Amino acid sequence: MNVKLQESHCFKPPPYGVVHSVCPHDCPDSCSLLSRVEDGKLVKVEGNPAHPVTQGVICRKFAAAPTRIYDSDRLSYPMKRIGLKGEGLFEQITWNEAIETITQQSQTIVDEGGPASILPVFGSGTGGLVKGRSVGKRFFNRMGTLQLDRTICTKAGRTGFRYTMGTSMGADPRAIRENKLIIAWGMNAASTNIHHQIFLKEALKQGAKHAIINPVKIKGTESADYFLQPRPGSDAALALAMMHVIIMEGLYDKEFVKLHTLGFDDLKLRVNKYTPEYVETLTDIRAEDIRKFAHLYADLKPSFIYVGPGCQRHSNGGMTLRTIACLPALVGAWSHKGSGLYFPTSTIFPVDVSPLEGNDLRPNPSAKYNMINLGRLLNDEQARIRSLYVFNSNPATVMFNQNDLRKGLQRDDLFTIVHEQYLTDTARYADIVLPATTQFEYADLFFSYYHFSVQLNCPAIEPHGQCRSNLDTFKMLADAMGFEDECFEQNSRDIIKEILKLDHPALAGVTFDELLQQGWCEANLEGAHTLVEKNLFPTPSGRIEFYSKRMQQDGFDPLPDYIPPKESKEATPDLHDKYPLYFLTASDQSSLNSNYAQHVKGNTRHNRPRLIIHPEDATPRAITDGALVRIFNNRGECHLLAEVSETVKQGVIASTGLWWGFQYPDGRNPNHTTPDFTGDIGGGSAFNTNLVEIELCVETDFESEHVSYG
Ligand code: SF4
Numbered sequence: 001m002n003v004k005l006q007e008s009h010c011f012k013p014p015p016y017g018v019v020h021s022v023c024p025h026d027c028p029d030s031c032s033l034l035s036r037v038e039d040g041k042l043v044k045v046e047g048n049p050a051h052p053v054t055q056g057v058i059c060r061k062f063a064a065a066p067t068r069i070y071d072s073d074r075l076s077y078p079m080k081r082i083g084l085k086g087e088g089l090f091e092q093i094t095w096n097e098a099i100e101t102i103t104q105q106s107q108t109i110v111d112e113g114g115p116a117s118i119l120p121v122f123g124s125g126t127g128g129l130v131k132g133r134s135v136g137k138r139f140f141n142r143m144g145t146l147q148l149d150r151t152i153c154t155k156a157g158r159t160g161f162r163y164t165m166g167t168s169m170g171a172d173p174r175a176i177r178e179n180k181l182i183i184a185w186g187m188n189a190a191s192t193n194i195h196h197q198i199f200l201k202e203a204l205k206q207g208a209k210h211a212i213i214n215p216v217k218i219k220g221t222e223s224a225d226y227f228l229q230p231r232p233g234s235d236a237a238l239a240l241a242m243m244h245v246i247i248m249e250g251l252y253d254k255e256f257v258k259l260h261t262l263g264f265d266d267l268k269l270r271v272n273k274y275t276p277e278y279v280e281t282l283t284d285i286r287a288e289d290i291r292k293f294a295h296l297y298a299d300l301k302p303s304f305i306y307v308g309p310g311c312q313r314h315s316n317g318g319m320t321l322r323t324i325a326c327l328p329a330l331v332g333a334w335s336h337k338g339s340g341l342y343f344p345t346s347t348i349f350p351v352d353v354s355p356l357e358g359n360d361l362r363p364n365p366s367a368k369y370n371m372i373n374l375g376r377l378l379n380d381e382q383a384r385i386r387s388l389y390v391f392n393s394n395p396a397t398v399m400f401n402q403n404d405l406r407k408g409l410q411r412d413d414l415f416t417i418v419h420e421q422y423l424t425d426t427a428r429y430a431d432i433v434l435p436a437t438t439q440f441e442y443a444d445l446f447f448s449y450y451h452f453s454v455q456l457n458c459p460a461i462e463p464h465g466q467c468r469s470n471l472d473t474f475k476m477l478a479d480a481m482g483f484e485d486e487c488f489e490q491n492s493r494d495i496i497k498e499i500l501k502l503d504h505p506a507l508a509g510v511t512f513d514e515l516l517q518q519g520w521c522e523a524n525l526e527g528a529h530t531l532v533e534k535n536l537f538p539t540p541s542g543r544i545e546f547y548s549k550r551m552q553q554d555g556f557d558p559l560p561d562y563i564p565p566k567e568s569k570e571a572t573p574d575l576h577d578k579y580p581l582y583f584l585t586a587s588d589q590s591s592l593n594s595n596y597a598q599h600v601k602g603n604t605r606h607n608r609p610r611l612i613i614h615p616e617d618a619t620p621r622a623i624t625d626g627a628l629v630r631i632f633n634n635r636g637e638c639h640l641l642a643e644v645s646e647t648v649k650q651g652v653i654a655s656t657g658l659w660w661g662f663q664y665p666d667g668r669n670p671n672h673t674t675p676d677f678t679g680d681i682g683g684g685s686a687f688n689t690n691l692v693e694i695e696l697c698v699e700t701d702f703e704s705e706h707v708s709y710g
Contacts, residue, residue, distance in 0.1 A: 013461050025062070028196075077435055098432050106118060113384050114144075129445045135474045139358075141361045157321035158343065163681075165325055166539030169525070176203050181208060212224045216654050238283050241274045245291055282564075307324055307343045313687055358487060372399075397671070425594075434468070442459055444496075456496070568689070597658065629697055
């Protein structure tokens with residue numbers, strides 16, 4: 001496909017032709033797309049073959065976009081609630097009525113309780129810098145509401161990683177082909193980062209070895225050269241034991257350690273107790289396997305570790321990443337382009353977009369709330385939250401401790417607005433539902449948290465029905481509320497150009513013209529190997545810090561360590577006796593967070609939520625393959641069909657994907673059991689620290705729209 005656009009055309013959908021788009025989902029790949037339009041309709045979406053990461057390949061989920069956006073369940077007009085909260089009964093209203101109701105209710109709430117009674121709730125659902133990062137923030141800053149601290153994804157790991165490296169920029173993941181060893185640690189690229197698989201295959205063809213560290217046998221484990229299956233939450237202990245072997249046996253890169261690190265002697269003392277034999281008791285990995293793997297890591301140079309978010313979504317997640325991040329420095333891996341360690345980070349583009357967020361519009365000092373506390377806040381009488389405005393997010397599916405959260409959402413005195421593309425589990429609790437555009441219907445600019453492209457998304461089609469973008473909706477609300485600030489007059493072209501004008505070296509060479517012509521432009525960013533070349537890491541000492549004074553000042557242990565998960569055999573033996581199974585909510589190819597799953601049709605084994613359980617855990621509970629089981633702890637319960645398999649290790653169970661309420665036997669998803677406490681560092685989520693028990697469900701009268709049970 002040959003795409004050539006003039007600026008005047010790129011913000012107006014063509015009746016026929018091919019348009020540059022970007023996949024807006026919360027996925028590291030951020031695919032560059034070519035969207036074909038015929039007679040004003042989107043007919044096909046393909047991966048851009050010219051993009052160096054997309055390489056013409058997109059996932060099956062997103063390739064179905066043309067069907068999905070015209071699906072009969074797409075919201076196409078504003079609605080108000082006529083049933084009970086959660087029931088999903090609404091009637092159509094006009095946009096004028098919707099905006100008037102929201103404005104009046106919001107003004108009453110602000111008059112009675114102040115702007116902090118209103119909470120904006122948004123995630124990375126779908127949206128770029130315009131839709132996701134600027135327009136909503138401006139509006140809520142202008143109102144003076146609390147702002148959202150988005151901690152749920154990678155904040156703990158990112159903060160921990162920074163204590164070691166001084167930056168969240170790791171190895172350039174596109175340049176991994178020269179490595180001799182590639183380790184996937186707590187990540188499942190086949191489900192969550194398919195383009196990494198392309199780079200991995202190239203490296204394997206050149207003779208690299210592949211290792212997987214994961215409590216679950218993910219796709220690809222059968223062909224991996226090495227597989228270690230630690231107990232959930234024990235990853236830091238494994239890393240410390242590897243360091244023990246590498247240091248005590250003198251296998252480390254002495255030159256690199258001398259030139260580029262700080263605190264080696266303290267680290268040596270710290271890892272002294274983490275012998276492979278001791279760590280076997282913490283991880284369930286045999287001491288001889290730990291020793292062998294440590295030797296392998298020290299011998300096969302250079303190497304690349306990809307740490308996924310899985311192992312940092314524990315109560316000890318920050319320290320875990322801080323600890324794993326020390327490994328590449330011991331073997332000198334950071335010296336090579338594409339080697340060292342990569343951790344997904346939404347701050348890979350160190351471009352400060354805060355001027356776009358309207359912090360200067362606030363009538364009051366800025367105050368934030370941690371999104372993980374949403375359920376608690378809604379149920380806390382002192383917090384006096386009276387209204388929620390939800391966009392780009394589906395908290396009634398993705399947030400933890402759902403019983404608490406839904407109790408809050410059910411409050412009669414809570415006025416809830418949800419701006420969405422479909423009637424999500426959250427939208428069913430709304431007082432007002434606003435229909436939202438997809439990215440095929442508006443212009444936006446995207447960064448990625450995997451590769452280094454800046455990408456322009458041009459609208460391919462006119463908005464579906466009466467759907468409106470966040471930009472248009474917040475502009476209508478700003479007008480109705482009498483906000484006369486200039487920024488509310490900006491259209492997406494103005495905002496995109498303002499971002500590109502930001503004075504930051506990362507954007508040097510990124511031009512609007514090039515974005516127009518090819519849809520993407522490489523940012524001026526390099527992996528962490530350049531820090532070695534400059535001999536300057538952005539830590540207080542300028543070195544990679546095994547010992548971090550900054551951590552100490554922040555109230556943490558200055559050295560890497562293993563802290564047992566808050567719910568575990570070591571930390572809470574009594575709780576473990578009662579709820580002896582570690583419950584992981586694993587990813588799955590069918591969904592991305594809670595996106596896509598609602599459109600998975602069929603009734604095959606893999607087209608519905610499942611619970612994977614090891615035979616040794618299933619047999620004593622009389623659980624057989626395909627049986628309906630109840631999973632429970634003191635926070636809540638859910639029901640799933642069992643898949644008895646050695647995919648998980650004994651003592652661990654794993655659900656597959658995150659589906660919508662109607663796809664679960666009793667409408668409850670695994671997040672009814674997950675904890676809403678925050679992790680050790682950075683206030684991150686800890687939902688993989690979750691002990692449960694399960695039992696066979698003998699009789700049930702559950703009904704589901706998707707599959708019959710009982
Ligand atoms: S979900 Fe990920 S892999 Fe699929 S098209 Fe979007 S960015 Fe690409």
